[in-house]
Amino acid sequence: MATSNPQTHVVIVSSPQVGHIVCNLELGNRLVVDHNVHVTFFVVAESKASTGESETIQSARAQKLLNIIELPPVDISSKVEPNSPIFTTLTTIMRETNPLLRSAISALKPRPTALFVDIFGTAALEVAEEFHMLKYVFVTTALPLALAVYINILDKEVEGEYVDQKEPLRLPGCMPVRPDDVVDPLMNRTKHEYRVFLQVGLEIRRSDGLMVNMWEDLDTKTLKAMREEECYGSLPVYAVGPLFRPVEQSDLKSGLLDWLDEQPVESVIYVSFGVTGKLSAQQITELAWGLELSQQRFMLVLRSNNKDKGINLLDYLPDGFLERTHNLGQVVTADWVPQSAILSHGSVGGFLSHFGWNSVVESIISGVPMIAWPLYAEHKMNAALLAEELRVAVRPKIAPTKGVVGREEIEMMIRKVMEDHEEGKAMRARIKELKNSGEKAWAKGGSSFNALSQIAKQCEMNLQSQEGK
Template identity: 50%
Template sequence: MQNSQPHAALLVSPGMGHLIPALELGKRMATHHGFHVTVFIVAEGHASTSLLKSPNNYPENLDVVLLPPVDISAIVGPDASLTVKMIFIMRQSLPLLRSEILTMKIRPTMLIVDIFGTEAFTIADEFGVLRYVFITSNAWLLALSVYSSAAAKEVTEEHVKKHKPLKIPGCKSIIRFEDTLDALQDPNDPLLQGFIALGGVISKADGILVNTWEDLETSTIQSFRDTKLLGQIVEAVYPIGPLVRWVGQGGSDHPVMDWLDKQPAKSVIYVSFGSGGTLSAKQMIELAWGLELSRQRFIWVVRPPSDHDASGSYFTIVQSIDVDSDYLPDGFLNRTRDVGFVVPMWAPQVDILSHPSVGGFLSHCGWNSTLESIMNGVPMVAWPLYAEQKMNAALLAEEIGVAIRPKQSPVGDGVVGREEVEKMVRKIMVEEEGRAMRKRAVELKYSGEKALSKGACSYNSLSQVAKECLQCLIGS
């Protein structure tokens, strides 16, 4: 059974960084581009499931389907990396996706997957639907992926083994070895070959959607059109961002908002490491002292430390904790009571970043948080922890110009000392360099808003996808 309305199915991996942009993409496709949309979510006991308890005013032609959880304990050990866990969770969820599609009265015209869901292309082929990839991160990560596939020998020999910087044709910035993905830092890592193969799979999609926009990554986006990254020009790349939550979708009744209302404009730095990020016990102590020494107002979302896994909270359901515990310096809460607000586990990030009292964001540089910061005109202290966050930090600091980075990498066993924390916080909040970054962030905020408006670049990119799907539907 078919109709004249294109029907998009989105398969979403666990985690807020995937779920939030996918839901925003679904809403825009349904509201602005004439799609019926079904979002299939693999939510492996993650805190992101709380986002689904309220429909957030989903349009009538958008359906959300939560796939049953899968058990990977017999396949993957508890110490496996986050990436490995995600790969197997998605793989084990494919039969569930297939079963759901079989029960649909109107089959999808297209299947959109994120980078962990590309194995679902076999299901798309089975049902004869278009295959699209949604890069919930930036165009630089996409360029690295497709170039690693096209120039696998060079990437492996020069970058992975010899630690030389990687220059992707057409891209403005180089990727230093210390900023690269974890999978590209060890030639014996089994994820290396998987990442190299991923670029080839992505390149065979009918289209690639990216959560960015022309003005934010001009040279990288242009490189796909002008440079033969894959032996041919990659024309089917669609920058459709920024896809972020907007004010009112977070949770503005949180007590932190009342505290913010009493603070001067641009005086508060917000400190959060995303829905999954954790710090070591030693790093938490140094960060606490640095915030105190800076004498700046702050909001800090605190989680228990982990000395083994920076993504230790990724699959943890949000729960209450006692913040007055032995992982903060003695007396810290009392000494900072007048200038700081410590929030256990979770805070309404969008509402905080949009508040006029917030002037900076100390962030793990997840792309979702990055865009939320930029779209509220807030500069950043870039503090990457895992995944592509080191690359994001480099991009933000050295090309986009809205962030500063610590000299000592906080990734792995590195510890950023209290003195450097103090300097970075003061630099972003009260010094001239921070004011210049804030001005740049505000410029990009308006640029991003314009990109999504009717007739502008990101709007037109998604319109082109809709046109292609409609043509496929009519011709079928």
């Protein structure tokens, strides 16, 4: 255990998005277990919470490590359109939650000394200032964070749309960002979402420190640039990952694991597009053909909540597909599956993923190479890092958001990851090195353990300073 004062009390505020809830909860658990910090966890409730959100919060309550408080839903109907992009919707929800958060924090005992928010909750930093709390922003990866912090400079330097630029966007000291790979809010500079992103970028600069769910070996270049280049605001940057949803006892009871138990080592490619990932009917058909043509064992997850006008997604599979692949794979329709348990199973040898960062981290820590299928948010930037810099993933030639990826290319990517040829061997060797470095980072005395220990110490010092006044 670290030597933090047991009375040190911090607040984590999570947006109502299951991937962020998972990461923020694990951050809270680490602060409690490893650094003896008392954590109050606020999550903004949604009127229609997903199965994943509900189960994640329920599981965290059962552990009794954190003081979990759900703030009631807020009405944003007069602020945004019903079909507004997710970035605008979530940042608006969090901004409108500030009065509730302010009231809830004022009632907390002992007095909290720090506030942690995710990318959607930066508006809450002003609440932290009112209570003289330290302010930290916790995000997924370093490169999208660098872009968010630097965006107000790019806004003045770049003429026209970012996606129409002929050359990659230059972030000092970082990997260049292809115009096609920019995050969703930068796709159209005339939209309200872009202005919201500019505002978030400015708010991030008001924090006392930035935290990323990475470890030092994962993106050394970007972490170094953000620490050394003044254009990023000269803020401390802490790599505190890997943080991910651990395998729980209840996960091991899934029948999906029973099927995996019967398969050879590293023989199954797991295919899943996250809680909100959605494919067109044509793309589901091509994906199924690619799986069948590859002749690799597979587990294909099609979210049952992605029904389109009442049509079952199984109807989009090729005629006879389920019968022909009966002995080869499993097709699962479900709102939620125990992904960490699946990826860590010895039979899984590849992961075709939408490339949300939680999924990427789970795959790395399981030592499973990937096929990148980026769909939204920062996923394309994640794919560029993993495929081109770290070389533990492959990605299709055409972005899945721009067109249909054909069955032949899908078959080729699956074989490249799964078959025992030179490129596949090299990917597996590299990702096992990253797995080992991630595990070392979180061992006591490792880089991530020490980074969070520094933050806990700062929170304790702020408590002592407040008590001395």
